Amino acid sequence: MAPIEFDHPNSNLQPLTILATQISAIVGLTAIIGRSIYRGDASLPPSQATRHRESRRRKHVQIFGALVVLSFLVAFYFQANYLTLSYRVWAYERGEQLPTAFWGKNGMFGSDEETVGLQLGRWAHETFPMFELWDIVFEKSRRAWWSQQLLLGATAWSVFMSIEGRRRNIPYLWAYSLLSHLVGQSFAQNLFYLSILVAPVAFQQRKEGSHPPQTHKRISSNSSNALGRGLKKAENVAEDAGRSALKTIRKRFSDFFASKPASWVPHPALYLLPLTVNYIAIFLTSFAANTASFATILTIHDAVLFYPLVLDRIVSEKWGTTYSSSHDAHRAYTKIFKFISVASFILYGKATLVALLDNTPDSHRHRHSMFFTHMEEHRSKLEQGSTAIGKVLGAINDHPAVGRAGWDVILCSVSLVIWAAVRGLDVGGMLESSAIMSKASKEAIEKKAGQVVDNVKENANHVRDEVKGKATNAVDSVKSTATKAVNESKTTATNAINAVKQRSKRLVNSTTEEPVPTTATKKGRGRPKGTKNSPKANKADPARRSTRQSKFESETDLVESESEDEDFEPSDLLDAEGEEEMDEDTEAGALAWGLLAVGGLGVGSAGVFGAEVAGV
Numbered sequence: 001m002a003p004i005e006f007d008h009p010n011s012n013l014q015p016l017t018i019l020a021t022q023i024s025a026i027v028g029l030t031a032i033i034g035r036s037i038y039r040g041d042a043s044l045p046p047s048q049a050t051r052h053r054e055s056r057r058r059k060h061v062q063i064f065g066a067l068v069v070l071s072f073l074v075a076f077y078f079q080a081n082y083l084t085l086s087y088r089v090w091a092y093e094r095g096e097q098l099p100t101a102f103w104g105k106n107g108m109f110g111s112d113e114e115t116v117g118l119q120l121g122r123w124a125h126e127t128f129p130m131f132e133l134w135d136i137v138f139e140k141s142r143r144a145w146w147s148q149q150l151l152l153g154a155t156a157w158s159v160f161m162s163i164e165g166r167r168r169n170i171p172y173l174w175a176y177s178l179l180s181h182l183v184g185q186s187f188a189q190n191l192f193y194l195s196i197l198v199a200p201v202a203f204q205q206r207k208e209g210s211h212p213p214q215t216h217k218r219i220s221s222n223s224s225n226a227l228g229r230g231l232k233k234a235e236n237v238a239e240d241a242g243r244s245a246l247k248t249i250r251k252r253f254s255d256f257f258a259s260k261p262a263s264w265v266p267h268p269a270l271y272l273l274p275l276t277v278n279y280i281a282i283f284l285t286s287f288a289a290n291t292a293s294f295a296t297i298l299t300i301h302d303a304v305l306f307y308p309l310v311l312d313r314i315v316s317e318k319w320g321t322t323y324s325s326s327h328d329a330h331r332a333y334t335k336i337f338k339f340i341s342v343a344s345f346i347l348y349g350k351a352t353l354v355a356l357l358d359n360t361p362d363s364h365r366h367r368h369s370m371f372f373t374h375m376e377e378h379r380s381k382l383e384q385g386s387t388a389i390g391k392v393l394g395a396i397n398d399h400p401a402v403g404r405a406g407w408d409v410i411l412c413s414v415s416l417v418i419w420a421a422v423r424g425l426d427v428g429g430m431l432e433s434s435a436i437m438s439k440a441s442k443e444a445i446e447k448k449a450g451q452v453v454d455n456v457k458e459n460a461n462h463v464r465d466e467v468k469g470k471a472t473n474a475v476d477s478v479k480s481t482a483t484k485a486v487n488e489s490k491t492t493a494t495n496a497i498n499a500v501k502q503r504s505k506r507l508v509n510s511t512t513e514e515p516v517p518t519t520a521t522k523k524g525r526g527r528p529k530g531t532k533n534s535p536k537a538n539k540a541d542p543a544r545r546s547t548r549q550s551k552f553e554s555e556t557d558l559v560e561s562e563s564e565d566e567d568f569e570p571s572d573l574l575d576a577e578g579e580e581e582m583d584e585d586t587e588a589g590a591l592a593w594g595l596l597a598v599g600g601l602g603v604g605s606a607g608v609f610g611a612e613v614a615g616v
Contacts, residue, residue, distance in 0.1 A: 015124040026182050029175045033191055036171050041198040057197055060422050064193045064415070071186040071411050078404035083129060085400055090123045131295055133401045138289040141355040142395040146406040148351050151282050152344045152602030153412055154185055154305060155275065159340065160609035161192055162308035163333060167262055167326070168199045173309050181302070184404070186411035193419055260312045263329040266320040270311060271336050278304035279343045286351075330613050337433040337610030344602025345435075352392075359391040360384050413596050416608050421589030425611040430591055433610020434603055 091098050096119055123129075137147035158177065165173040170192075180188035281300045288294040323329040361384055396406035420430070596604035 012118060012120040015120040022182060026179065029179050032172055033175055037194050037198055040195065060197050061194060063418060064190050067411065067415055068187060068190045071184055071190060074407050074411065075184040075187060075404060078400045078407065081400035082133060082404065086127060086129055086132065087123050090127055134298060135290050135294060136399055136401040137405050138285050141358045142392045143398060143402045144286045145351050145355040145392055146396060146402060146409055148282060148285065148347065149409050149601040150185055150405050151301060152347060152600065153605045154180065155278055156340050156602060156605035156609055157189055158305045159308050159336060160613065162311065163613050164196060166312060168196065170195050170199060177306060177309060184408045186408050186415060189412055190415050193415065260317055261322055263323045263326050264317060264320050265323065265329050265332045266311055266315060268335055270315060270319065272339055274304050274307050275339065279347065282347060333613050334433055334610055337606045338435040341433065341435045341603050341606035344606060345599045348600035348602060355392045356388045360388040409601055412601055413604065416604055417589045417592045420592035420608045421586060423612060425588045425608065426615050427587055427591055429611035429614050430588065430607040433614065434595055434607030
């Protein structure tokens with residue numbers, strides 16, 4: 001019996017192995033990054049362990065942790081739907097039977113007579129699912145509007161990750177970049193946000209043990225033969241010369257590829273040239289879809305994304321500038337993000353214009369419009385524009401591959417807005433990095449804003465003094481009126497008391513004129529009762545004070561307390577804390593959302609990431 005040849009394309013082993021490798025890589029890379037995040041959180045200095053910072057950091061970690069989980073679930077859902085749909089379409093076009101159950105008759109598993117075999121090897125060999133996915137998302141202009149934003153946002157994020165990763169010594173930057181390709185951009189981006197949150201200061205670098213210089217002993221010969229000693233000496237000299245040359249080459253090589261200082265910034269051309277090539281490749285993606293050159297263009301884009309991560313390792317320190325301070329060094333990156341913003345805006349504008357023109361419905365007339373005196377079109381310009389916008393935005397539901405790219409863009413945008421809000425980024429820095437406002441314009445606007453704020457404060461102080469003066473006059477008037485009324489009441493009460501006293505005196509005098517019989521008083525037990533003329537009887541009883549006098553004192557105290565309340569001024573501490581910080585954060589988030597709406601994910605990412613880098 002002749003041996004059966006192994007038909008490689010019809011084997012399910014290869015695609016299943018590739019799938020298992022991808023899943024293992026995702027799990028392994030996520031575990032590596034999770035371990036580095038955990039170690040970063042555990043090694044925070046005591047200055048970051050305050051109650052306020054811990055509660056705020058815990059809240060932010062929970063937010064971006066939830067976004068990480070959501071991004072993974074969304075990517076997994078659309079990826080599974082895409083692979084299933086791709087196989088079903090392939091099987092239908094080639095007349096292959098599809099399984100209708102998981103087990104049993106016409107199922108994927110069971111006895112050989114009942115099962116329907118999956119042709120995963122042929123499907124993977126003929127369709128190349130990963131490249132087919134990108135062909136689908138770029139084959140129509142309304143779909144390319146979504147997927148192109150993903151490429152533009154990934155470019156800005158790659159530059160930002162290289163800068164912040166080197167400044168904070170965040171390890172495994174290559175793992176974030178790989179996860180952005182294997183899972184999704186939003187998944188890797190939110191993981192990097194978590195790394196920054198637990199690394200407000202740079203990770204502690206490991207101290208590598210310095211090896212002592214090795215001493216090489218020369219071989220000496222104890223032979224009495226002079227020729228032998230000369231040969232050995234020549235060999236030792238040659239060996240030392242070779243070691244010296246090798247050591248020199250190794251030193252130069254290590255100096256060339258050594259780590260650069262934190263304040264070292266590469267020459268802008270080292271960024272601008274590769275980025276220009278990248279944007280040219282992104283521009284050609286819409287034209288190269290479903291062609292043989294499409295894979296080459298995507299490979300160029302992916303290579304440029306990895307390039308910033310190794311830039312400081314592959315160039316010499318002479319090809320850059322070492323600044324005196326880290327702040328000045330990071331301010332120098334603003335030009336790079338401006339270039340990213342301008343290029344992204346041009347490509348985004350081109351994609352938007354082409355998508356709207358391609359999806360605008362044609363205007364048509366009535367069937368019998370030729371005999372109408374006023375010929376009107378069925379659809380106005382507004383209706384045509386709204387229809388085109390609806391088709392472009394609704395393209396996210398055209399196909400699971402487009403849904404995967406579109407929802408990745410949406411989740412990246414949401415994460416970007418939240419990041420700008422929780423970090424409290426400088427609004428002027430965001431505008432400057434997005435090339436909407438220059439540095440001179442920013443300083444002029446800040447100066448004008450300062451003048452407006454000073455004028456508002458001056459007017460507010462003037463109004464406050466005026467109101468305070470009027471309130472003081474009103475209080476004084478009320479106080480004088482109340483005092484006058486109390487004095488009149490006191491005078492009336494005094495006159496009444498005097499009249500009662502005079503009347504009582506007249507009654508006492510009339511009683512003393514009559515003889516009073518004297519009788520012997522019997523002495524009883526206890527203290528003698530006080531007489532009328534005793535000092536204790538004449539002493540005033542504090543419990544029998546006049547109610548009018550108490551009322552006068554309470555009214556006087558009330559007027560004085562009201563006067564003190566008018567003189568009260570709030571402390572400046574109330575203005576220094578509270579809602580002002582929340583307003584600034586909300587303003588930064590709102591501006592990030594505006595940049596995303598105007599220029600897409602590329603412009604929004606350039607503005608937010610540029611402000612984050614320059615604001616260090």
